[in-house]
Amino acid sequence: MQSEAITFHPVVIGGGSVGLLYAARFLLNGQSVELVTRSREQAALLGERGLSLYTLDGRRETVAVNASPIEDGLPAGDLYLLAVKQTAIAELLPLLRQLPRSARVLALQNGMGHHERLAEALAPEQRFYAINTEGARRLSPTDVEHTGTGLLRVGPWTAEPVRDPLIAAFVAWANRCGIRAEYVDAVEPYAWRKLLANALINPLTALFEIPNGMLLDSPHTLRLMRELFDEAAAVSNRCGQKIDEADWQEIVSICRNTSRNLSSMLQDIRRHNRTEVDAINGYLVEKGKRTGTPVPLHETLLRAVLLKSGMETAKGEAAHDRSG
Structure with missing residues (x-):
């Protein structure tokens, strides 16, 4: 099956700069997405005002977004982009453990150590990692600025014999939407x-x-x-x-x-x-x-x-x- 033919239902966990950037990109390219925020206040503001992306060429694009606070749990989906800080991962582990085995979690953390913590909650086939070098700045709870281009590398922590179809579909989608992305055999290096x-x-x-x-x-x-x-x-x-x-x-x-x-x-x-x-x-x-x-x-x-x-x-x- 071609990865382009596989559909996915993304959930972005985290209302910081990276989470807002990817949520906006999903929506602006016609892909529905659920956004999970730390606070109920941010979710409410996003519901009222929408999500605004300030692009590299100075445009402001605003889209409606479905947002909910983490205290309400994780919405149904099959691809979860984990865009929270390292310091927030521990409190999310109980929720991640409840995900079905068919779900995939794509972690976008800075630093190191998150791969060890995610191994406590997720099976090997569920956890994937992304190295993001694009720049983003959160201007407010509802506004994010794209400040620099980069490359998104996605894959398992260490090499696996077979590539995951859902993750491959996400990478293919990203490239079609102008996000430079590649599926790598191992993210650790x-x-x-x-x-x-x-x-x-x-x-x-x-x-x-x-x-x-x-x-x-x-x-x-x-x-x-x-x-x-x-x-x-x-x-x-x-x-x-x-x-x-x-x-x-x-x-x-x-x-x-x-x-x-x-x-x-x-x-x-x-x-x-x-x-x-x-x-x-x-x-x-x-x-x-x-x-x-x-x-x-x-x-x-x-x-x-x-x-x-x-x-x-x-x-x-x-x-x-x-x-x-």
């Missing part, structure tokens, strides 16, 4: 490369409060990025994932292609939300300790982001108390 990109870009943009592209404007940030890359590459190589000079050039390209994008870590700090630094730099620090590979710069970045996040949260709480 790409996940390591995305981890390295996130470990360089996210904490530095969060600490300096700058968009991705500004990291390339100074020789000081470029040198710091390169030193961080060398540390992370040493850990990756010790873990069996070969990293080389081409991967450094790819990170520079990501900064350039998403130059206007505000990293998710910077957005989290500004919104006084918990960051994913533990699943990114913290993961590298943990692997560095296990393999005997020193990563002092990543240890420092980890502490600095945790400190800044705590300080910004305290400022937000103080401002709320004064306004109250």
Whole structure:
């Protein structure tokens, strides 16, 4: 059966930048979708206002969307795009366990560790992973901006003998709709490369409060990025994932292609939300300790982001108390 002939019924879990971006793309290309949000308030606003996508060429496109809060459970579907942060996965495991064996879950997380947690709830044939390098920024609970082009790599964590027809159908659909996507035999090598990109870009943009592209404007940030890359590459190589000079050039390209994008870590700090630094730099620090590979710069970045996040949260709480 041709993958193009297979229909699927997607459910997007997560109302952040990536979740809103893919929900909008489904709808704007004629594919019905259910959107699951963390809060009832966001679901209600989406029902009232619709979902607006600000495109790369400056257009605003608004579509009606069916949205419901996670407390109402997961709607019926066969393809679940898991677009929540690493920190939210644990609370979703009971709901994911209730999905039928025929359902497929496609995880779009930054960082590492989610594949281990999803293995607790889902059978091997149910869980798939995606590495997304496109840029998106949530402007409000109902508005998302597409800030940079990229590539969506989709597949199992490690190689499987047969490709899944439903996942293949999703990849074929994505390419027909102008989303550059490919089905890869194993996502793990790409996940390591995305981890390295996130470990360089996210904490530095969060600490300096700058968009991705500004990291390339100074020789000081470029040198710091390169030193961080060398540390992370040493850990990756010790873990069996070969990293080389081409991967450094790819990170520079990501900064350039998403130059206007505000990293998710910077957005989290500004919104006084918990960051994913533990699943990114913290993961590298943990692997560095296990393999005997020193990563002092990543240890420092980890502490600095945790400190800044705590300080910004305290400022937000103080401002709320004064306004109250």
